[in-house]
Amino acid sequence: MFNLVIFGAPGSGKGTQSDKLISRYGLTHISTGEILRRNIAEGTPLGKIADSYISKGQLIPDDLVTELLADEIDRNKDSEGFIFDGFPRTIPQAVALDKILEERGESVHSVIGLEVPDEELIERLLNRGKESGRSDDNLETINNRLEVYHSSTSPLKDFYIQAGKYAPIHGSGNIEKIADDIVKAIDEREKRLKAE
Numbered sequence: 120m121f122n123l124v125i126f127g128a129p130g131s132g133k134g135t136q137s138d139k140l141i142s143r144y145g146l147t148h149i150s151t152g153e154i155l156r157r158n159i160a161e162g163t164p165l166g167k168i169a170d171s172y173i174s175k176g177q178l179i180p181d182d183l184v185t186e187l188l189a190d191e192i193d194r195n196k197d198s199e200g201f202i203f204d205g206f207p208r209t210i211p212q213a214v215a216l217d218k219i220l221e222e223r224g225e226s227v228h229s230v231i232g233l234e235v236p237d238e239e240l241i242e243r244l245l246n247r248g249k250e251s252g253r254s255d256d257n258l259e260t261i262n263n264r265l266e267v268y269h270s271s272t273s274p275l276k277d278f279y280i281q282a283g284k285y286a287p288i289h290g291s292g293n294i295e296k297i298a299d300d301i302v303k304a305i306d307e308r309e310k311r312l313k314a315e
């Protein structure tokens with residue numbers, strides 16, 4: 120299996136770049152945010168819990184979202200690999216992901232870190248909010264989400280640098296150029312792994 124994590128702040132382009140990676144590498148896309156929004160739309164018990172956190176821009180508790188992720192992996196056992204989008208978002212989630220994959224004889228290949236300045240993220244999310252209808256794409260919730268990102272999620276960058284898996288990608292500008300940079304970073308890591 121070939122497993123990638125696409126990592127970055129809200130609005131950094133994780134969904135857009137995931138779409139490109141799925142078609143290139145034949146991966147199964149797992150977006151915890153999308154799964155949660157689907158549960159909210161369907162009015163499931165999980166959706167009812169998730170709604171109260173998402174609309175405030177807060178994170179869903181680690182145990183709930185980790186269980187959801189493990190279920191989703193097991194539902195796609197025949198996959199060539201996964202692209203994890205929006206998970207992990209905390210250190211405990213990253214530790215849990217390693218454990219879940221290890222138990223299945225797998226691991227994370229690379230972590231693609233989309234790096235975009237906050238001012239650009241806010242502008243992108245406000246623009247998206249005009250069309251997305253998402254309850255969390257409004258200025259107050261966007262500010263909360265960025266605060267949560269900086270306090271709880273960005274420490275994962277060091278976690279994955281230490282694991283030798285972090286590939287920083289300049290996430291502003293042309294979408295195709297960013298996609299090319301991601302493929303180059305994955306290829307380079309592949310070469311390094313083979314040389315080891």
Ligand code: AMP
Pocket residue numbers: 129151152153155172173176177178179180184204205206207208212255264
């Ligand atoms: P996203 O679509 O990835 O931007 O996620 C939207 C919202 O869903 C986030 O702001 C969180 O409230 C929630 N969420 C998604 N993934 C996670 C996660 N891995 N851990 C906790 N909350 C999450």
